[in-house]
Amino acid sequence: MQAQSEYSGGCQCGAVRFQVRGELRDSSICHCRMCQKAFGAYYAPLVSVRGVQFAWTRGQPSHFQSSNLVRRGFCAQCGTPLTYEAPDGVAVAAGAFDQPGRLPPSRQYGMEARLSFMGGLDSLPSTRTDEDVESLEFLARIVSHQHPDHDTPHWPPRTRG
Ligand SMILES: [Zn+2]
Numbered sequence: 165m166q167a168q169s170e171y172s173g174g175c176q177c178g179a180v181r182f183q184v185r186g187e188l189r190d191s192s193i194c195h196c197r198m199c200q201k202a203f204g205a206y207y208a209p210l211v212s213v214r215g216v217q218f219a220w221t222r223g224q225p226s227h228f229q230s231s232n233l234v235r236r237g238f239c240a241q242c243g244t245p246l247t248y249e250a251p252d253g254v255a256v257a258a259g260a261f262d263q264p265g266r267l268p269p270s271r272q273y274g275m276e277a278r279l280s281f282m283g284g285l286d287s288l289p290s291t292r293t294d295e296d297v298e299s300l301e302f303l304a305r306i307v308s309h310q311h312p313d314h315d316t317p318h319w320p321p322r323t324r325g
Pocket residue numbers: 175176177178179180239240241242243244
């Protein structure tokens with residue numbers, strides 16, 4: 165069980181893992197065009213780790229220098245975006261945390277590039293994965309290769325026998 169002020173996370177494949185000690189309070193989303201590209205998404209959810217203890221506990225991210233002042237960390241094995249690293253501090257991708265629900269955003273940046281449909285998402289037709297009848301056969305066959313949402317002693321898991 166993690167203490168209130170401890171957090172863990174990592175990339176989708178598990179080659180890169182991290183831990184945080186300290187209270188994370190600065191969670192935000194950035195709509196700027198560079199964040200959209202870096203995350204392959206409509207916006208980037210980022211949590212500042214300024215002022216807390218942050219450590220890579222397995223592997224290290226690779227980097228792309230996205231501007232003269234900022235570099236972006238990602239897992240070279242699976243491509244998961246992991247960091248935004250600026251001279252004034254590092255922010256970690258909120259969705260890469262094992263429990264992203266603990267990190268609700270408290271502000272938005274890059275509003276000049278915010279996509280116009282962002283505000284209307286709640287009105288879209290919505291389905292839970294297990295309610296998607298057309299996908300049931302596919303879902304029954306799927307075997308996840310995603311790292312679980314907790315630290316593991318070995319990765320990839322050792323094969324038995
Ligand atoms: Zn990975």
